[in-house]
Amino acid sequence: MSHLFDHHGAENTGYSQPQGLSTTGQATVPKGLLRKNPARWPRLSEPEMVRHYTWLSKRNFGIDTGFYPLGSCTMKHNPRVNEVIAQLPGIADIHPHLPEHHLQGLLSIYYEMQHMLEICAGMDQVTLQPVAGAQGEFTAVRCIQEYFRLRGEDQRTKVIVPDSAHGTNPASAAMAGFEIVEIPSREDGRIDLDALAAVADDTTAAMMITNPNTLGLFEADISAASAIVHEAGGQMYYDGANFNAILGITSPGLMGFDAVHFNLHKTFSQPHGGGGPGSGPIGVKAHLAPFLPGPLAARRTPTAEERIQAVDEHWYHWIEPEHSIGKVQQWHGNAGAVIRCWAYYRRYGNGLTTMSEHAVLNANYLRHAIHREAKRIGVDHLFVDGAETEVAKHEFTLSMQPAKEALGISAMDVAKGLLDRGYMAPTVYFPLVVPECMMIEPTETESKDTLDTFAKHFVEVLTVEPEVLHEAPVTTPVRRVDEVYAARNLCLRHPFDDA
Amino acid sequence: MVDQLPNRGRELEMLREMGFESMEALFADIPAEVRFKGDLPLPEPQSEEEIISDARRLLGANLALGQRPSFLGAGLYRNYVPASVFQLVTRGEFLTAYTPYQPEVSQGMLQAMWEFQTLVSELVGLPIANLSLYDGSTAAAEALTCAVRVHNRKASQPNTVYISALTPPDKRSVMFNYCQGAEIEIRTIDHLADGSLDLESLAEAAGSCGVYLEQPNPLGVLDENLVRVKEIIGEHTALIVGVQPVSLGVVEAPGHYGADIVVGEGQPLGSPVTGGGPLYGIFACSQPYLRLMPGRIVGRSIDVDGNEAYCLTLSTREQHIRRHRATSNICTNETLIALMGAMHMALLGPDGLRVLAERNLQACQAAKEALQATPGVTLVHDAAHFNEFAIAVPGNAAACLAFLDANGITGGFDLSRWYPEHDDRILVTTTDQTSSADIAALAAQLALWSTHLEVKA
Numbered sequence: 028m029s030h031l032f033d034h035h036g037a038e039n040t041g042y043s044q045p046q047g048l049s050t051t052g053q054a055t056v057p058k059g060l061l062r063k064n065p066a067r068w069p070r071l072s073e074p075e076m077v078r079h080y081t082w083l084s085k086r087n088f089g090i091d092t093g094f095y096p097l098g099s100c101t102m103k104h105n106p107r108v109n110e111v112i113a114q115l116p117g118i119a120d121i122h123p124h125l126p127e128h129h130l131q132g133l134l135s136i137y138y139e140m141q142h143m144l145e146i147c148a149g150m151d152q153v154t155l156q157p158v159a160g161a162q163g164e165f166t167a168v169r170c171i172q173e174y175f176r177l178r179g180e181d182q183r184t185k186v187i188v189p190d191s192a193h194g195t196n197p198a199s200a201a202m203a204g205f206e207i208v209e210i211p212s213r214e215d216g217r218i219d220l221d222a223l224a225a226v227a228d229d230t231t232a233a234m235m236i237t238n239p240n241t242l243g244l245f246e247a248d249i250s251a252a253s254a255i256v257h258e259a260g261g262q263m264y265y266d267g268a269n270f271n272a273i274l275g276i277t278s279p280g281l282m283g284f285d286a287v288h289f290n291l292h293k294t295f296s297q298p299h300g301g302g303g304p305g306s307g308p309i310g311v312k313a314h315l316a317p318f319l320p321g322p323l324a325a326r327r328t329p330t331a332e333e334r335i336q337a338v339d340e341h342w343y344h345w346i347e348p349e350h351s352i353g354k355v356q357q358w359h360g361n362a363g364a365v366i367r368c369w370a371y372y373r374r375y376g377n378g379l380t381t382m383s384e385h386a387v388l389n390a391n392y393l394r395h396a397i398h399r400e401a402k403r404i405g406v407d408h409l410f411v412d413g414a415e416t417e418v419a420k421h422e423f424t425l426s427m428q429p430a431k432e433a434l435g436i437s438a439m440d441v442a443k444g445l446l447d448r449g450y451m452a453p454t455v456y457f458p459l460v461v462p463e464c465m466m467i468e469p470t471e472t473e474s475k476d477t478l479d480t481f482a483k484h485f486v487e488v489l490t491v492e493p494e495v496l497h498e499a500p501v502t503t504p505v506r507r508v509d510e511v512y513a514a515r516n517l518c519l520r521h522p523f524d525d526a
Numbered sequence: 527m528v529d530q531l532p533n534r535g536r537e538l539e540m541l542r543e544m545g546f547e548s549m550e551a552l553f554a555d556i557p558a559e560v561r562f563k564g565d566l567p568l569p570e571p572q573s574e575e576e577i578i579s580d581a582r583r584l585l586g587a588n589l590a591l592g593q594r595p596s597f598l599g600a601g602l603y604r605n606y607v608p609a610s611v612f613q614l615v616t617r618g619e620f621l622t623a624y625t626p627y628q629p630e631v632s633q634g635m636l637q638a639m640w641e642f643q644t645l646v647s648e649l650v651g652l653p654i655a656n657l658s659l660y661d662g663s664t665a666a667a668e669a670l671t672c673a674v675r676v677h678n679r680k681a682s683q684p685n686t687v688y689i690s691a692l693t694p695p696d697k698r699s700v701m702f703n704y705c706q707g708a709e710i711e712i713r714t715i716d717h718l719a720d721g722s723l724d725l726e727s728l729a730e731a732a733g734s735c736g737v738y739l740e741q742p743n744p745l746g747v748l749d750e751n752l753v754r755v756k757e758i759i760g761e762h763t764a765l766i767v768g769v770q771p772v773s774l775g776v777v778e779a780p781g782h783y784g785a786d787i788v789v790g791e792g793q794p795l796g797s798p799v800t801g802g803g804p805l806y807g808i809f810a811c812s813q814p815y816l817r818l819m820p821g822r823i824v825g826r827s828i829d830v831d832g833n834e835a836y837c838l839t840l841s842t843r844e845q846h847i848r849r850h851r852a853t854s855n856i857c858t859n860e861t862l863i864a865l866m867g868a869m870h871m872a873l874l875g876p877d878g879l880r881v882l883a884e885r886n887l888q889a890c891q892a893a894k895e896a897l898q899a900t901p902g903v904t905l906v907h908d909a910a911h912f913n914e915f916a917i918a919v920p921g922n923a924a925a926c927l928a929f930l931d932a933n934g935i936t937g938g939f940d941l942s943r944w945y946p947e948h949d950d951r952i953l954v955t956t957t958d959q960t961s962s963a964d965i966a967a968l969a970a971q972l973a974l975w976s977t978h979l980e981v982k983a
């Protein structure tokens with residue numbers, strides 16, 4: 028084990044710094060504000076620091092180390108050039124308050140990204156300010172809220188979500204002050220139009236839904252759902268976490284949505300960094316555009332004076348929407364993530380449709396291969412599809428309920444067995460509507476061979492003696508971690524000896 | 527041609543194995559009336575070489591702060607980040623991992639975040655820290671809603687919080703958006719002419735759910751009055767202090783003068799300015815706030831063999847379990863940037879942080895002295911400052927900044943964008959990257975500006 032707080036080097040062990048500019052620094056600080064006890068930070072030299080973090084990295088699993096079929100999270104390969112671009116001083120070392128003539132490059136990329144996302148989503152205006160999917164949801168429902176307030180429809184205080192919705196949907200709407208109305212999904216995992224019609228009324232502000240839904244199924248009734256909500260006077264909100272399944276094939280605009288968020292870190296690529304950062308732009312139809320957070324990137328013909336500094340014959344500038352809800356992040360969103368996603372988008376261009384096709388091809392192929400291998404070795408009675416369907420989209424669900432009933436093998440056991448075989452486990456126990464759920468999303472950047480091999484390993488796990496599988500994993504840096512112990516014996520920081 | 531798809535050319539083979547004859551069969555469930563007609567009206571795919579060359583050209587049209595003397599900060603600070611931080615953070619095991627839902631294969635990031643929690647907790651003087659929120663502004667906003675959740679029942683001013691009247695409008699706007707859903711009213715507390723907090727105005731905040739103040743304040747003033755705030759507002763009102771984390775190498779940790787929650791923009795530790803994002807929001811608190819706080823937290827635990835192991839804990843506060851009753855909607859956060867922060871902190875150590883804070887103080891002091899001696903320029907606040915300070919210039923601040931810009935200097939922030947009542951004030955920011963030559967250039971150009979105006983008059 029390597030522990031950061033075990034390093035007690037001599038004073039000034041860290042990296043050395045140049046002399047300051049004058050002799051009076053600390054002396055300017057009021058006596059009553061001087062720090063009495065320094066932070067008990069460790070003291071280590073660069074060689075020790077590099078080794079510590081390299082050691083930690085070796086105890087972590089990323090896409091670069093292996094197949095990462097984590098459903099809903101779209102763990103695809105991140106082209107490395109994106110990281111190189113994000114370190115260029117023209118993005119790493121720029122300040123959001125620089126005057127427009129010093130930000131023409133950033134503004135032009137923002138404009139290009141807004142425009143591209145508007146085309147792909149069938150929306151009229153995009154803002155890149157929200158920094159994650161959840162923040163995009165929050166921003167959009169805030170815009171919807173102000174839209175209704177301005178129209179004098181203050182009584183629209185409810186947001187409808189299906190029971191299969193991601194937790195951020197209800198959480199974001201509740202944070203904006205909405206009451207949540209949850210409707211059950213049909214037996215087959217799809218939206219229940221009758222249940223929707225029963226709750227949609229003049230108190231409905233919006234319905235939030237993702238399509239393909241969280242089971243990886245395309246909601247063929249989506250236009251009918253939009254019609255029900257619109258007839259009741261509400262707005263349709265598209266959770267874009269699964270947008271990677273349909274890019275260039277259909278769009279939220281075509282399906283009748285009024286607002287959408289993108290998880291750029293999923294659909295495009297911004298490495299998820301073990302938890303973040305992300306980028307969660309939103310797009311809206313024209314009637315909601317005046318409410319978006321500002322500023323937005325716009326462009327016009329340059330004046331004679333501006334022409335020398337203009338990029339690509341345009342002059343880019345910020346604009347403020349007329350009834351803007353204000354800001355959801357203090358600056359212009361996660362610019363560094365937007366740049367990476369721009370580089371990713373440029374790699375695909377009009378071939379983004381191919382990206383979605385391959386995401387869907389791989390998901391269906393893997394689903395097929397898992398069933399094929401299960402039959403081959405005779406374990407096909409141990410799991411069922413999470414939902415009946417001819418084809419899945421970019422992900423699919425399996426229910427381990429039969430294995431649970433027959434052998435006491437849970438979805439979690441299978442997940443841990445996969446860790447032992449060198450894979451990241453699929454998403455487990457989500458969506459909540461599928462018992463013993465495993466949600467599998469291979470992404471388009473995995474080869475057929477990887478999918479075939481994974482399928483073999485997946486079914487092999489089901490042949491392991493249940494008592495042995497309950498012990499998995501055994502090859503990982505630690506074995507099953509006791510989450511109950513963690514919650515009962517809270518230890519949220521290094522316990523310094525005197526504490 | 528797109529080069530990121532391993533199964534290109536094998537489509538038909540895979541489809542046939544599934545019993546399909548075309549890609550179209552996989553999309554048969556999407557009704558015709560919602561289908562895109564034709565191709566996406568977007569340009570052709572580009573190769574890596576074309577993309578990087580376009581990126582260089584476009585990003586080259588931006589002005590990097592390091593290209594010339596720069597005094598623009600106002601919430602983001604350009605410190606040197608050691609090379610090892612960048613080298614380590616691009617290791618694929620960290621870079622390309624998702625949130626550590628499977629702790630057995632995520633021990634590296636989990637331990638790193640637990641260490642981050644400890645580093646932040648020690649830095650701000652509070653026992654608990656989460657592993658980051660989006661940025662300083664959302665951390666401040668979530669602190670306000672958290673304070674209301676904790677104190678509303680006993681508050682004599684329920685659903686009410688107070689913030690410094692100097693809080694920048696963009697940050698206030700974020701606070702408003704986060705607070706309005708819970709019908710929280712945000713009131714302001716005034717400052718005196720020297721920039722310090724008006725303790726009489728503060729008295730009104732007693733009995734509210736929380737008070738948000740910054741140290742240094744948004745105009746760079748280090749305010750000794752903050753150490754008296756907690757006794758005035760009392761035990762049932764949360765004291766929330768927003769910090770510039772580097773300052774805490776020299777300035778007292780707010781947890782040591784009564785702060786219940788400390789938030790801040792973590793960026794100066796570990797991260798470049800990056801056009802304002804990704805950054806990371808610091809959020810730390812004392813025990814009573816633990817179960818109602820936002821964001822992910824790592825706990826140290828054991829595995830089935832009794833060995834030390836780490837995992838996410840206290841998840842029942844979070845959206846994936848509590849759904850609409852969650853303490854926050856946050857899911858994706860800023861873990862990787864927080865990791866950069868942890869690496870920078872580890873390399874600094876307590877002595878390095880003190881030296882870094884000292885260098886920032888010295889640069890600020892050197893700039894103050896130079897500008898004080900510059901004809902036409904006056905310092906707005908007679909006070910101690912960290913990183914930045916407000917000056918008044920002859921004429922109009924925007925015109926003065928344009929003049930400086932035309933003469934090769936990024937002069938600072940036009941304070942009329944925050945406080946429209948003054949159009950002659952500039953916030954001048956220095957950091958450890960500010961040189962004596964930068965300061966001399968700024969002073970010389972400001973002197974020129976003053977004479978330039980005199981000549982015109």
Ligand SMILES: Cc1ncc(COP(=O)(O)O)c(C=O)c1O
Pocket residue numbers: 099100159160161162193195196237241266268269290305306307856857858
């Ligand atoms: C379906 C769905 N919606 C919303 C989100 C929230 O997005 P983010 O984590 O970027 O906030 C996620 C991702 O976790 C998701 O899978």
